[in-house]
Amino acid sequence: MDDSSDIARLIALMARVPGLGPRSARRAVLHLVKKRSQLMVPLGNAMQAVAQSARECLNCGNISTHDICPICADTARANGQICVVEDIDDLWAMERTGAFKGRYHVLGGTLSAIDAIGPEELRIPRLVDRVTTENITEVILALGATIDGQTTAHYIADHLSGIIVSTLAQGVPIGGELDYLDDGTIGAALRARRQL
Numbered sequence: 001m002d003d004s005s006d007i008a009r010l011i012a013l014m015a016r017v018p019g020l021g022p023r024s025a026r027r028a029v030l031h032l033v034k035k036r037s038q039l040m041v042p043l044g045n046a047m048q049a050v051a052q053s054a055r056e057c058l059n060c061g062n063i064s065t066h067d068i069c070p071i072c073a074d075t076a077r078a079n080g081q082i083c084v085v086e087d088i089d090d091l092w093a094m095e096r097t098g099a100f101k102g103r104y105h106v107l108g109g110t111l112s113a114i115d116a117i118g119p120e121e122l123r124i125p126r127l128v129d130r131v132t133t134e135n136i137t138e139v140i141l142a143l144g145a146t147i148d149g150q151t152t153a154h155y156i157a158d159h160l161s162g163i164i165v166s167t168l169a170q171g172v173p174i175g176g177e178l179d180y181l182d183d184g185t186i187g188a189a190l191r192a193r194r195q196l
Contacts, residue, residue: 061106061123063088077103080137110148138164
């Protein structure tokens with residue numbers, strides 16, 4: 001195949017999508033080309049539409065086709081709770097559960113001294129503003145159990161006062177076996193135990 005062809009360019013672009021390498025990208029492009037009218041053309045049109053209309057919600061940082069996303073616009077979700085997540089995929093994961101009925105705040109990363117990411121590079125100042133202007137009673141920190149995630153959680157908690165600041169429970173996953181878990185997970189599960 002000629003490396004300068006449109007197909008090779010499409011394969012190279014697809015290989016940059018997370019979860020796809022060169023082989024998977026080749027298979028995906030071949031499938032798209034074979035299903036050109038049923039799949040490739042509608043996919044291209046949908047990608048074009050999203051490229052033109054997608055924007056970051058001015059309130060929480062979610063992705064939407066409007067300046068304010070449907071979650072922030074939903075008055076029923078103005079229940080005084082904000083769930084703080086690192087990135088949009090975390091918000092989507094929380095939404096898939098259907099368990100959280102409040103609003104979200106996407107930080108856009110975590111604090112990292114090594115990468116020179118401070119509070120101003122994230123959406124932490126906006127979060128503090130929202131807490132004071134939106135009648136927030138609880139901030140739930142749904143950040144990763146990494147050093148950067150925990151540093152970010154402590155920083156945020158230190159800058160919020162007069163409200164409940166909570167974190168997600170950590171420990172043994174449903175269906176998990178103790179023998180396969182690391183010591184930190186077992187320790188966190190033991191500390192977060194609850195009475196039956």
